[in-house]
Amino acid sequence: MTDSDKNTEKTILLSARKIFTIKGFDGARMQEIADDAGINKALLHYYYRTKDKLFEAVFKEVLNLIFPKIISILQSPIPVFEKIEKISLTYIEMLKQNPDLAIFVFHEISRNPRRLVENFRNAGIDFEIIRSQISLEAARGIIVPIKAEHLITNLISMCVFPFIAKPVLKGMMGMDEEAFQQFIEERKSVIPHTLILSLTPDK
Amino acid sequence: MTDSDKNTEKTILLSARKIFTIKGFDGARMQEIADDAGINKALLHYYYRTKDKLFEAVFKEVLNLIFPKIISILQSPIPVFEKIEKISLTYIEMLKQNPDLAIFVFHEISRNPRRLVENFRNAGIDFEIIRSQISLEAARGIIVPIKAEHLITNLISMCVFPFIAKPVLKGMMGMDEEAFQQFIEERKSVIPHTLILSLTPDK
DNA sequence: GTCTATAAACAGATAGAC
DNA sequence: GTCTATCTGTTTATAGAC
Numbered sequence: 268m269t270d271s272d273k274n275t276e277k278t279i280l281l282s283a284r285k286i287f288t289i290k291g292f293d294g295a296r297m298q299e300i301a302d303d304a305g306i307n308k309a310l311l312h313y314y315y316r317t318k319d320k321l322f323e324a325v326f327k328e329v330l331n332l333i334f335p336k337i338i339s340i341l342q343s344p345i346p347v348f349e350k351i352e353k354i355s356l357t358y359i360e361m362l363k364q365n366p367d368l369a370i371f372v373f374h375e376i377s378r379n380p381r382r383l384v385e386n387f388r389n390a391g392i393d394f395e396i397i398r399s400q401i402s403l404e405a406a407r408g409i410i411v412p413i414k415a416e417h418l419i420t421n422l423i424s425m426c427v428f429p430f431i432a433k434p435v436l437k438g439m440m441g442m443d444e445e446a447f448q449q450f451i452e453e454r455k456s457v458i459p460h461t462l463i464l465s466l467t468p469d470k
Numbered sequence: 471m472t473d474s475d476k477n478t479e480k481t482i483l484l485s486a487r488k489i490f491t492i493k494g495f496d497g498a499r500m501q502e503i504a505d506d507a508g509i510n511k512a513l514l515h516y517y518y519r520t521k522d523k524l525f526e527a528v529f530k531e532v533l534n535l536i537f538p539k540i541i542s543i544l545q546s547p548i549p550v551f552e553k554i555e556k557i558s559l560t561y562i563e564m565l566k567q568n569p570d571l572a573i574f575v576f577h578e579i580s581r582n583p584r585r586l587v588e589n590f591r592n593a594g595i596d597f598e599i600i601r602s603q604i605s606l607e608a609a610r611g612i613i614v615p616i617k618a619e620h621l622i623t624n625l626i627s628m629c630v631f632p633f634i635a636k637p638v639l640k641g642m643m644g645m646d647e648e649a650f651q652q653f654i655e656e657r658k659s660v661i662p663h664t665l666i667l668s669l670t671p672d673k
Numbered sequence: 674g675t676c677t678a679t680a681a682a683c684a685g686a687t688a689g690a691c
Numbered sequence: 692g693t694c695t696a697t698c699t700g701t702t703t704a705t706a707g708a709c
Contacts, residue, residue, distance in 0.1 A: 275692080293496035294581065297685065307694055312686060314692095367580070373634050374577045377570070378497065380637040394643050411667070416643050416653060417660045421628050423635070428627035431576050431634060434583040440597050440619050450619060457620045464614070465667035478674080500703065510676055515704060517674095 276314050278304050283311075284325045288371040292322050292378070326375065327386045329368060336361070338392045341419070347404050348463055351422060355458045358426045363451060369430045410466040418462070425458045479517050481507045486514075487528045491574040495525050495581070529578065530589040532571060539564070541595045544622070550607050551666055554625060558661045561629045566654060572633045613669040621665070628661045 282304035286295045297318055301308040315321035340353050362369060376383050398415040405412040429436060429451060437447050485507035489498045500521055504511040518524035543556050565572060579586050601618040608615040632639060632654060640650050 290581070291494065291496060291577070293494060296683095308685085309687080309695085310693060316686090318685065370577055370580045373638070374494070374573055376637050377573050377634075378493070383637060383641060392642055413660075413664075414656070416639075416645075417657065417664075419643075420632055420639060420657075421661075421664055424627040424631035425624050428631045428634075429623055431580070431631075432626070434579050434586055435576070436619075436623060438586060439595055440622075442619075453617070454620065454623075457616075458624075461616075461620075461624055461668045462664075464669075465664045499701095511703090512677085512705080513675060519704090521703065 275306065275310065279306070279311060279314055279321070280324060280328070283321050284328065287322060287325050288329070288365075288367045291371065291374055292318075295322075297321075323382075323386060326382060329372060330383075330387045332361070332365070333368060333372060334387065337423075342393065342396050347401060347410055347418075347466070348459075351462050352459045354422060355426055356455050358423075359451060359455050359458075362427065362430045363448075366430055366433070369427050373431070408468055411468055413466065418466075422458070422462060425454070425461070429454065478509065478513065482509070482514060482517055482524070483527060483531070486524050487531065490525060490528050491532070491568075491570045494574065494577055495521075498525075500524075526585075526589060529585060532575060533586075533590045535564070535568070536571060536575060537590065540626075545596065545599050550604060550613055550621075550669070551662075554665050555662045557625060558629055559658050561626075562654060562658050562661075565630065565633045566651075569633055569636070572630050576634070611671055614671050616669065621669075625661070625665060628657070628664070632657065 279300070283295075283300050286300045286303060290296075290299075295318075297311055298308055300321075301311055304311075311321060315324060337354055337358060340350060340357065343350070345353070394415070397419065401410070401413065401415045401418060404410045433447065436442070436450075437444075440450075442450060482503070486498075486503050489503045489506060493499075493502075498521075500514055501511055503524075504514055507514075514524060518527060540557055540561060543553060543560065546553070548556070597618070600622060604613070604616065604618045604621060607613045636650065639645070639653075640647075643653075645653060
């Protein structure tokens with residue numbers, strides 16, 4: 268495989284990711300991806316055979332950008348409050364860099380849930396670790412009792428949803444693009460603040 | 471317009487909504503909608519001219535199912551804590567009845583943000599009302615100070631996101647369908663509980 | 674108002690030259 | 692490895708009979 272091959276292949280994948288994440292699988296056109304990559308449509312098929320296989324390549328890449336990081340933080344041996352802060356920070360920053368990823372991933376998964384299992388073997392998160400940590404800290408009076416499922420869902424919801432609902436939020440709250448970016452930046456501290464307040468026992 | 475006309479038109483809209491919400495605009499096929507409605511494909515065009523216009527009819531209907539209710543609660547003259555409880559309850563219940571609506575609406579809006587403005591004139595929520603209520607209650611020491619934008623975003627995020635991420639959450643937390651329904655039911659009280667804890671001043 | 678048949682445009686995929 | 696040209700199946704939309 269020559270250098271040029273590698274570059275073309277990489278260029279295609281980059282353009283494919285761009286188009287797929289914006290338009291979705293059904294809305295994306297091979298022609299548009301080729302145009303964006305500055306090459307011919309036939310080359311896409313030369314490198315990736317079918318639209319499906321090209322999509323799978325993109326999707327696998329995206330899944331591995333989104334999930335492993337958060338899973339590793341969730342399972343790391345640090346206090347719950349620190350996990351909340353760390354996840355808010357890294358997740359929001361990642362989505363700031365890739366604002367279209369969230370809606371894309373969840374749309375495609377809901378269109379075909381099998382994609383999740385087929386493209387993401389490392390889904391092997393041991394949620395029991397989180398459960399026991401949270402009940403342990405609750406037993407010690409460090410945090411208020413709460414089901415791990417709800418706490419984690421609350422956390423991820425508040426981080427991810429604003430990117431999914433961006434146009435609605437902007438419209439509803441009268442924000443321009445700059446105000447929205449500022450709003451997102453604020454959430455890095457607002458989310459931990461909110462959750463930690465809700466978890467702190469009365470003194 | 472005869473009774474039969476009205477019924478056919480309504481049947482088409484019902485099937486269109488079903489197919490569009492599951493597959494999205496790009497993934498939906500006029501043939502599939504016709505099959506679901508038990509009629510011929512040509513009839514779709516007789517009643518709605520184009521796929522686009524049929525979609526607009528569906529989308530307008532869905533937007534008016536999703537937004538007006540929450541907006542009216544947001545603007546109603548009740549205390550913040552009551553608003554939080556009422557919105558959690560009604561929104562989660564509505565999404566339980568229509569679990570595919572959330573991902574559908576946000577996907578289509580993000581594909582084409584113009585759809586939001588064009589199909590939803592009543593978007594005229596006066597967010598200033600919420601802002602002033604929240605700063606008023608904060609000034610009176612009823613709640614802890616927080617920007618209205620963040621509080622409302624937190625609330626809606628926690629209500630809506632679980633439906634968008636359903637397959638991921640089920641996989642991650644090892645829930646079957648029944649457990650997930652139970653989980654959703656619990657959120658009707660978990661969300662208000664979480665937010666109210668975070669908003670209650672120290673005593 | 675409802676159907677069958679078909680037009681017209683499109684999109685994914687391949688053949689074959691260079 | 693990259694291109695042009697083309698095939699094949701699909702999909703929206705319309706024509707026209709009943």
